Amino acid sequence: MNEEPGFAMGIPPVAVSYGAQLDSLMTLLHVVMVAIFVIWGVYLAYCLWAYRARPGGRAVYHTAGERASFIPDALVLAFEVWLILAFGIPIWANLKQEVPPVGESLQIRLVAQQFAWNFQYAGPDGTFGRRDVALISASNAIGLDDKDPAAKDDVLSINNLHVPVGKPFTLLMTSKDVIHDFQVTNFRNKQDIVPGMTTTLWFEPNVIGKYEIGCAQLCGLGHTQMVGNVFVEEPADYEAWMKTQLELKLGTADASRVLEDARSQASAPGRAERTES
Amino acid sequence: MSDHGHAAPTGFWRKYIFSVDHKVIGIQYLITSFLFLLVGFSMMLLMRYQLAWPQPGADFDPENLGLVRGFIAWLFGETNMPYGYMDPTFYNQLGAMHGTIMIFLGVVPLGVAAFGNFVLPLQIGAEDMAFPRLNMASYWVYFVGSVVMMSSFLAPGGAAQSGWTSYAPLSVVAPPGQTIWLIAMVLIITSSLLGSINFIVTTLNMRAKGMTLGRLPVFCWVQLVTAVLLLLAFPVLEAGAVLQLLDRVAGTSFYIPKDMIYGDSVFPRAGGGSPLLWQHLFWFLAHPEVYVLLLPAMGIVTEIIATNTRKPIFGYKELVGSFVLIGALSFVVWAHHMFVSGMRTSIANLFVTTTMTISVPSVAVLSCLLLSLRGAQIRFNTPMLFALAFLPMFGIGGLTGLPLGYAPTDLYLHDTYYVIGHFHYVVAPGSLVALLGGTYYWFPKMFGRKMNEGLGKLHFTGTLIGMNLVFFPMFFQGMWGMQRRLADPTLQWHNLPVQGWSTVILAGALITAVAQIPFIFNFFWSIWSGEKAGENPWQATTLEWACPSPPPHGNFVTPPVVHRGPYEYSVPGRKADYWPQSDAA
Numbered sequence: 001m002n003e004e005p006g007f008a009m010g011i012p013p014v015a016v017s018y019g020a021q022l023d024s025l026m027t028l029l030h031v032v033m034v035a036i037f038v039i040w041g042v043y044l045a046y047c048l049w050a051y052r053a054r055p056g057g058r059a060v061y062h063t064a065g066e067r068a069s070f071i072p073d074a075l076v077l078a079f080e081v082w083l084i085l086a087f088g089i090p091i092w093a094n095l096k097q098e099v100p101p102v103g104e105s106l107q108i109r110l111v112a113q114q115f116a117w118n119f120q121y122a123g124p125d126g127t128f129g130r131r132d133v134a135l136i137s138a139s140n141a142i143g144l145d146d147k148d149p150a151a152k153d154d155v156l157s158i159n160n161l162h163v164p165v166g167k168p169f170t171l172l173m174t175s176k177d178v179i180h181d182f183q184v185t186n187f188r189n190k191q192d193i194v195p196g197m198t199t200t201l202w203f204e205p206n207v208i209g210k211y212e213i214g215c216a217q218l219c220g221l222g223h224t225q226m227v228g229n230v231f232v233e234e235p236a237d238y239e240a241w242m243k244t245q246l247e248l249k250l251g252t253a254d255a256s257r258v259l260e261d262a263r264s265q266a267s268a269p270g271r272a273e274r275t276e277s
Numbered sequence: 278m279s280d281h282g283h284a285a286p287t288g289f290w291r292k293y294i295f296s297v298d299h300k301v302i303g304i305q306y307l308i309t310s311f312l313f314l315l316v317g318f319s320m321m322l323l324m325r326y327q328l329a330w331p332q333p334g335a336d337f338d339p340e341n342l343g344l345v346r347g348f349i350a351w352l353f354g355e356t357n358m359p360y361g362y363m364d365p366t367f368y369n370q371l372g373a374m375h376g377t378i379m380i381f382l383g384v385v386p387l388g389v390a391a392f393g394n395f396v397l398p399l400q401i402g403a404e405d406m407a408f409p410r411l412n413m414a415s416y417w418v419y420f421v422g423s424v425v426m427m428s429s430f431l432a433p434g435g436a437a438q439s440g441w442t443s444y445a446p447l448s449v450v451a452p453p454g455q456t457i458w459l460i461a462m463v464l465i466i467t468s469s470l471l472g473s474i475n476f477i478v479t480t481l482n483m484r485a486k487g488m489t490l491g492r493l494p495v496f497c498w499v500q501l502v503t504a505v506l507l508l509l510a511f512p513v514l515e516a517g518a519v520l521q522l523l524d525r526v527a528g529t530s531f532y533i534p535k536d537m538i539y540g541d542s543v544f545p546r547a548g549g550g551s552p553l554l555w556q557h558l559f560w561f562l563a564h565p566e567v568y569v570l571l572l573p574a575m576g577i578v579t580e581i582i583a584t585n586t587r588k589p590i591f592g593y594k595e596l597v598g599s600f601v602l603i604g605a606l607s608f609v610v611w612a613h614h615m616f617v618s619g620m621r622t623s624i625a626n627l628f629v630t631t632t633m634t635i636s637v638p639s640v641a642v643l644s645c646l647l648l649s650l651r652g653a654q655i656r657f658n659t660p661m662l663f664a665l666a667f668l669p670m671f672g673i674g675g676l677t678g679l680p681l682g683y684a685p686t687d688l689y690l691h692d693t694y695y696v697i698g699h700f701h702y703v704v705a706p707g708s709l710v711a712l713l714g715g716t717y718y719w720f721p722k723m724f725g726r727k728m729n730e731g732l733g734k735l736h737f738t739g740t741l742i743g744m745n746l747v748f749f750p751m752f753f754q755g756m757w758g759m760q761r762r763l764a765d766p767t768l769q770w771h772n773l774p775v776q777g778w779s780t781v782i783l784a785g786a787l788i789t790a791v792a793q794i795p796f797i798f799n800f801f802w803s804i805w806s807g808e809k810a811g812e813n814p815w816q817a818t819t820l821e822w823a824c825p826s827p828p829p830h831g832n833f834v835t836p837p838v839v840h841r842g843p844y845e846y847s848v849p850g851r852k853a854d855y856w857p858q859s860d861a862a
Binding site: 004006007011012022026048051053054059063072077083084087088089092133134178179189190191214216220222227 | 536626684770778
């Protein structure tokens with residue numbers, strides 16, 4: 001993008017379904033914070049002026065109101081309890097404790113490494129090919145097992161994530177080496193990616209566009225350069241991109257056959273969902 | 278009390294270097310920690326210079342770098358600053374070491390060890406700490422630890438570079454500087470443990486006659502709470518650091534997960550370790566640590582405000598209760614640093630709740646300090662200016678903790694500059710400003726002379742303006758999503774709209790730097806040429822003002838007896854507006 005160094009204030013445009021609600025919470029918190037600060041500040045300024053030392057003046061020994069001083073504490077506590085119960089727990093459950101059902105959301109594997117993002121799409125068969133660390137090499141970044149039939153139509157994309165607009169997608173994330181963190185500012189959510197375990201992150205992008213992926217967890221000397229892009233596209237554009245990727249990998253004829261197989265299977269009754277995480 | 282445990286030393290080495298006198302040890306800590314604050318700050322100046330202009334512009338000429346850039350390129354060499362632009366590895370080293378130095382070698386030794394050592398025994402009317410030799414050992418272990426820490430810059434591959442948090446497994450595979458960091462941390466932690474035991478025993482057992490816990494100055498209370506925090510939290514990090522050391526040098530894999538790849542193959546020692554284990558051990562210390570940085574500052578502010586408002590502090594019991602509550606709660610909030618770490622997600626709600634709860638006693642502390650101003654006769658001397666500035670500055674730091682401790686908004690703000698702005702407001706314009714105020718306040722007791730007021734006010738103004746210019750723009754950068762720990766944020770286009778603020782931050786850092794010159798001059802000039810201060814230059818009530826300035830070996834000419842609470846100012850019916858704790862009538 002052709003951005004120029006500037007002095008922006010505020011928050012970048014939101015491009016995810018749950019973003020609007022998070023942004024209103026962010027605004028609410030900041031309004032309350034500023035209000036508390038202004039009340040404190042005005043009171044402080046008033047005291048500094050009204051109670052400045054005067055020649056021959058004498059301070060007041062007793063000051064009443066010890067009980068009343070608990071009122072701000074109680075107000076703050078009540079506000080925070082309301083925040084937790086009304087929004088905190090349900091939002092957290094929605095964003096982090098649950099992911100959309102497999103059938104309704106596009107599953108994408110993310111294998112992070114120093115300093116790149118490897119995205120693995122399950123392809124038309126909806127099944128991820130097997131990975132094996134022993135197979136990892138310079139030409140096989142995620143150690144995909146080519147002998148696994150499920151791996152045949154898997155699409156790999158480095159640093160570029162393509163997703164259709166208006167449909168949830170779930171990232172099943174792991175790291176090859178150290179801890180990374182998937183951050184897209186317009187998506188308002190982030191998650192560490194930890195070697196040895198799988199973490200998840202889901203989004204329903206609702207604005208078409210190109211957004212930048214940054215790594216938010218210090219991962220070594222190339223940390224700054226560990227960037228990528230999310231392309232949120234019309235479903236037709238996404239399908240076209242997927243088809244091109246398959247053609248690049250398998251050749252035009254094989255790609256068409258694989259897509260055809262998937263279509264006929266999808267229309268067949270009683271198809272079982274097959275995914276692995 | 279009358280027969281002092283050890284005789285007054287006579288030789289130079291015993292008196293000033295290997296001293297067991299709490300006052301000398303306090304001043305040793307004071308000077309050493311100020312030196313490290315200067316070192317840590319200088320590193321940050323260099324980083325802010327890099328961040329203001331991270332890349333060569335169109336007019337870049339490698340043959341003619343200009344005076345500043347040319348000098349920097351020459352000073353730090355090809356490896357670290359080629360053409361005066363910072364190598365990312367060097368940036369990561371400075372980042373990790375800035376945090377480590379400022380926290381473990383700067384602010385904690387200053388707030389706890391320097392002021393605690395010097396002031397606490399005087400305020401409780403003791404002739405020294407309970408264990409003077411342990412006290413000396415504590416300083417020298419800290420000194421050795423800090424020398425070891427600094428030596429890591431000489432290691433192959435440079436100093437520690439995995440952040441001050443040293444997250445595994447990045448830290449486990451880092452160059453040897455990390456091993457030195459761990460060894461130094463073990464020493465520094467050991468020093469803190471020696472000190473904390475001493476503080477607890479001294480406060481509980483060495484109080485003068487009549488000094489009940491209810492008459493204890495607030496500063497002593499916060500030192501007691503802080504010492505308990507150190508004693509209970511630091512061993513956990515010490516154990517964690519030893520495990521990381523073993524992972525690095527003894528082939529264990531406490532933090533190295535199965536099948537971890539390093540380079541192009543499986544890391545040879547990859548076992549079934551857990552990277553998250555380190556984070557839990559680290560934050561179990563590091564959150565109480567935040568209060569170790571903060572509580573002494575709050576205690577100092579309370580003392581200065583009581584003295585300079587000329588009235589009793591508002592809500593003594595509420596204040597002390599809040600400090601104890603903050604201390605207790607600080608042990609159950611640590612995982613709010615880990616909402617997005619991959620820990621079990623259901624546990625987050627517990628830590629959101631505890632974190633929100635801990636804000637309540639913090640609000641109570643601020644309320645009490647603000648309400649103490651009501652009906653006062655406020656004297657605006659230099660220590661008071663610093664103490665008053667602490668209130669709104671800590672206010673900003675505390676309030677901005679709210680969207681970070683609250684998980685739904687933390688998802689966006691976590692690991693951005695918003696976090697940097699938040700904790701710096703707590704520690705720099707917050708704690709550090711209060712500690713500077715404490716320096717002006719107790720300087721006359723340490724050296725028998727007052728610091729110059731005019732220079733002090735100059736120092737105050739420059740520091741406050743500079744620090745706010747540094748830290749406030751970080752909220753704008755963080756709200757826009759700029760991540761922390763980026764050697765060159767302009768390599769990511771989403772950061773560009775807020776990149777301009779980095780030049781404002783550099784300007785603020787330079788103002789802060791220049792503002793320290795009058796302070797450094799004032800400090801040394803006043804030791805020899807400042808206005809002479811008597812026993813009690815501020816007309817204060819607590820016991821440290823009832824002994825000569827500077828206090829002799831053994832502190833009090835006659836053992837003090839305490840007759841009343843610590844803040845009896847403007848008592849009706851008395852002529853003087855202060856009534857010292859040790860005055861019989």
